[in-house]
Amino acid sequence: MATRENPTELVPLLRTMWLIRAFEEKVSALYAMREIRGLLHLGIGQEAVAVGICSLLRTDDYVFGGHRSHGHAIAKGADINRLMAEIAGRATGYCAGKGGSMHIVALDAGFVTATGVVGGTIPLALGAAFAAKEKNKGQVAVVFFGDGAGQAGAFHESLNIASLWRLPVIFVCENNGYAEFTPLSSHTLVERLARHAQTYKIPSTTVDGNDLLEVRDAMAKAAQHARTGKGPAFVECLTHRLRGHYEGDSAKYRELSELAEWKEKDPIARFTRELKRRKAISDKDIAAVENETRNLIEEAAQFALASPWPAPDEVASQVTA
């Protein structure tokens, strides 16, 4: 783990991880109560990747996500009330209820878009990076995707073009070992996706994605590389989702022992232990962080559920600009 960080600067990272965890758990609870509908993919267990990466980004950096991106948007600074309202399909949501869980756009925070198509936003991130390079203000683009996207054509085409044009884009692979219900080993013989980056001559690293500081260290190098005009970088984070592929997925394809192993590696518990080891936080403050974030999420849920539904005449508005 990195040691050069000032301990007090690390506490906000714990808070953001808790904000994501509390948000996702609330979404799960509201889904179970049928207060939230739709197809929901939660990132519980993967918070260290979102927070480690986004903690080193500027507001004017561009972030693109996938179908499991609530946490990425929160880590980039999206407003939790508007995000919760969007997932609940309300008029006050970021996208006025037209996007939903898989199509989050929080432009005020620099979260450009997520997608319901696996691998679909990888090329978009290249485009934002292209524009950033032309504007020459040191901005970078980041795209989050899973191991399942690593077998998509867009992934390979994008690595090639990003490398060829030296685009300031950082590829962040959340390798959680499963593409929907199927283990990665059934989809490819190349289980370390960073190897593909090597093929396209992109600097890459594979890190423990449940170790916040290891992710952050890798990202610091990647961001430095991209911001200084040296081209793209690739960070593969080995992690695991502790819920099913989607809410309602009983995940029978996963051995309970595997789940138990990953629960032992819970990124929030690990980072909390590290903060305590460094004497950066007291037990009382740890409890306060959790309570504060859970209260904020309760308020976000109340805001969302008290918000109006979109008006019927919104159904075919904003089809074109």
Added chain:
Amino acid sequence: MPEQSFLEAIRTGLHEEMSHDPSVYLFGEDVALGGPFGVTAGLAEAFGKNRVVNTPISEGTVMGVAIGAATAGLRPVVEIMFIDFITLAMDQLVNHAAKLHYMSGGQLKIPLTVRVQCGISGNMGAHHSQSLESWLAHVPGLKVVMPSNPADAKGLLKAAIRDDNPVVFIEHRGLYWTRGQVPEGEYLVPIGKAAVAREGEDLTIVATAKMLLAALEAAAELSSNGISVEVIDPRTLSPLDVETIVTSVKKTSRLIIVHEAVEKDGIGAEIATQVQQEAFYYLDSPIVRVAAPFAPVPASPALEKCFVPGKTEIIRAVQRALNRLGE
């Protein structure tokens, strides 16, 4: 007004828009080298290879790059060399370009122009000859433009580049070397507005792209037999200017739709439906489509000429429509 070929008019439109707006960038295979037909010749020299960007043969990703660049403030123009290859980019075009404005509740705009060349000429066979415009017109959020003459090509292209929405600009290869007068400088043709290419009284023909030339030839020949045909060029397929077509049909009471795409599920079906809804009681004969058979485009010259509708098929359809009155 100077005369230009269709191809030169497009090049002029691109040149003017790149001069007018530094956020306009071109992306595509071989675009910095002029492309296979020379449409973009000289643009890399004029604006630099930063703005006229040669891409690998990765249509899907290149389309995505352009969409991403549009989200970050550029106004990209992507060239897909043949419309047959737009199939590779349909995910990005349909799932992202077309939907991001709506899905984001208006937060994002995608000012993207997709230039794509289509149609039958030169016996190129099934992978270099298709007309897929009705696929595109079926997608909410995409505008689809299909000019038939050099002046419209320039004016519609400039309008497409300035539009804040994704616009697919379809260029029929068989029109590239046709010539016509093209207004100089600032000349914009509004997207979504049809043109009456020839006025007439007895029957209306709606024809797209190169089929407009065949329709005008047919109308000229029929006129010498005392039959007066009105010819309409929709110019934009989505949004479709139904009003201009309906106004004409209310006058002539008969409608024939001509396109080079296969007849089944083509844009003609949409035009026919909308016209019968608006002008059913004005019609004196069934609406007829003259279009390609429901088959892939064959390579052999002997078969290709049977595939493409032309003046003869149009005249036959007109005569049938007019005789129907006496039955």
